[in-house]
Amino acid sequence: QTVVTQEPSLTVSPGGTVTLTCASSTGAVTSGYYPNWFQQKPGQAPRALIYSTSNKHSWTPARFSGSLLGGKAALTLSGVQPEDEAEYYCLLYYGGAQLDVFGTGTKVTVL
Amino acid sequence: QVQLQESGPGLVKPSQTLSLTCTVSGGSISSGGYYWSWIRQHPGKGLEWIGYIYYSGSTYYNPSLKSRVTISVDTSKNQFSLKLSSVTAADTAVYYCAGGSSFTRRFDYWGQGTLVTVSS
Numbered sequence A: 001q002t003v004v005t006q007e008p009s010l011t012v013s014p015g016g017t018v019t020l021t022c023a024s025s026t027g028a029v030t031s032g033y034y035p036n037w038f039q040q041k042p043g044q045a046p047r048a049l050i051y052s053t054s055n056k057h058s059w060t061p062a063r064f065s066g067s068l069l070g071g072k073a074a075l076t077l078s079g080v081q082p083e084d085e086a087e088y089y090c091l092l093y094y095g096g097a098q099l100d101v102f103g104t105g106t107k108v109t110v111l
Numbered sequence B: 001q002v003q004l005q006e007s008g009p010g011l012v013k014p015s016q017t018l019s020l021t022c023t024v025s026g027g028s029i030s031s032g033g034y035y036w037s038w039i040r041q042h043p044g045k046g047l048e049w050i051g052y053i054y055y056s057g058s059t060y061y062n063p064s065l066k067s068r069v070t071i072s073v074d075t076s077k078n079q080f081s082l083k084l085s086s087v088t089a090a091d092t093a094v095y096y097c098a099g100g101s102s103f104t105r106r107f108d109y110w111g112q113g114t115l116v117t118v119s120s
Helices: none
Strands: A004-006 A009-012 A017-024 A036-040 A047-051 A064-069 A072-078 A086-094 A099-102 A106-110 B003-007 B018-025 B034-041 B047-054 B059-061 B069-074 B079-084 B093-101 B114-118
Touching (some): A017 A086, A017 A106, B003 B093, B034 B069
Antiparallel strands (some): A004 A017, A017 A072, A036 A047, A086 A099, B003 B018, B018 B079, B093 B114
16 A cells, blocks of 8 residues: 655744655655645645646745655745644655555644 | 535435535536546545546546445536445545646645535
């Protein structure tokens, strides 16, 4: 069974920078996994932030950026705002099996 | 602006079939290159991909649910649907529908989610 692992929780100060990562149990994550990143606040549906590793949606704030880092997908929040406190999920596409797997989620606390 | 809205029973009895519909507004479900997904979230837990249907009609399902899941499209109503058979309490979750461009594997659009409880 494929597992996609994220940090359970991270804490960042307002104005600071934090990087979340997304690792695959099958090996290094590449652009071929089309990493997506989503933000979810309590009681709300997830909101798409990043697709295909580093592409932003029209509504994605500039302080969010996606990349590949050390064999993982990464989401960096720069100049963190209080409203960025949320759960963040990555999603990887396993083309050979035609399936998508969500990461375990990272709870970001702004403190 | 494309909007999605889930609908269906909020309570399903064990062993029965869970049926949900997602209505797409502001765009055509038949748009070339799009795929339409179902995702669920158990209470207090993370997201779980259930499956999707491409604009071509091809379907792909989570292997862990494959034997019980069917996703279909009704283009005349601009809707797509989820059927999950032989449900148990473990299928209690918030169910989301989502859609986006399959070419770039985007999930731009999400419904608000609907809680389905499996209980007798």
